[in-house]
Amino acid sequence: MKFNRIPLALLVLAIISQGCVSNKKYNELQTRYNDLQQKSKDLNQKYQTGQQDLSGSSSRVKSLEEQIASEKANVKALQDALDKCLNSTSQGNVNISKLVDEINSSNKYIQQLVNAKNKSDSLNVVLTNNLTRSLSREEMKDVDVQVLKGVVYISLADNMLYKSGSYDILPAAGATLSKIAKIITDYKDYEVLIEGNTDNVPISQTNIRNNWDLSALRASSVVQALQNTYNVDPKRLTAGGRGEYNPIAGNDTDAGKMKNRRTQIIITPKLDQFMDLIGKAPDTKKD
Structure with missing residues (x-):
């Protein structure tokens, strides 16, 4: 609100209506008038200052309201992100749990395979020891014995048994065949396969058509020697x-061809005998 100045004429009229006053009285009234004028001016200034302060406060309030609205929007966005993260984490926990189960299952299967391999290795040791127990250490040096999946393979090079390109057995091969015969005789119920193998060089003998004939004739010679001698x-x-169709090395080198020219004596236990060996195999489980 505004404070109007008191008109001088009214003051004078009031004085006149009461009659003449002394100078002293007039001066006092003039002083009061001046004071009232100053107070009115001060009040107007305070009013203007208050209006300015009110306008600034309104602006600050509006700015604060805008900031509050912005922060509320940020809080909502963060809450939405948190909810999404929690849902994702929950699904992730399910996937992780499933993955852990699969890993545990795989580890269990791997352990079963390891145990089976250990058992198989133990069976191989038992079978080798059983089949070679009739041979001395010196005799074992001349006989290459391997056991794979419960089957015994005794491999003999062709130059140990036969003349080159022939199926006739060399006299010097008798010592080796006698050792093999001791193994076979020691386990009389095991099945024995004599298998001939050649390299891929064609045979040029008039009485032998090809390497099929040569490999079969050599195997037959060993069988007959084991039987008759x-x-x-x-x-x-x-x-x-x-x-030539069961090579163990490449035929592109002399060393490879030499490995392929061999006779294998394959000794296989029957099912009931194999099960008996399982009972003899040492337990590979560890505490």
Whole structure:
């Protein structure tokens, strides 16, 4: 609000209506008038200052309201992100739990495979020891014995048994065959397959058509030697030839061809005998 100045004429009229006053009285009235004028001016200034302060406060209030609205929007966005994260984490926990179960299952299966391999290795040791127990250490040096999946493979190079390009057995091969006969005889119920193998060089003998013939004839020679010379029961023996089609090395080098020219004596226990060996195999489980 505004404070109007008191008109001088009214003051004078009031004085006149009361009659003449002294100078002293007039001066006092003039002083009061001046004071009132100054107070009115001060009040007007305070009023203007208050209006300015009110306008500034309104602006600040509006700015604060805008900031509050912005912060509320940020809080909502953060809450939405948190909810999404929690949902994702929950799904992630399910996936992690499933993955852990799969890993545990895989580890269990791996352990089963390890145990099976250990058991198989133990069976191989038992079978090798059983089949070679009739041989001395010196005799074992000349006989290459390997056991794979419960089957015994005795491998003999062709130059140990035969003349080159022939199926006739060398006299010097008798010592080796006698050792093999001791193994076969020691376990009389095991099945025995004599298998001939060659390299891929074609045979040029008039009485031998190809490497199939050569491999089969060599296997037959060993079978007959075991039967006729070392008294192995022929009902247990089988002669077979695989020609050049069961190589264990490349035929592109002389060393590879030499490895491929071999005769294998394969000794296989029957099912009931194999199960008996399982009972003899040492337990591989550890506490």
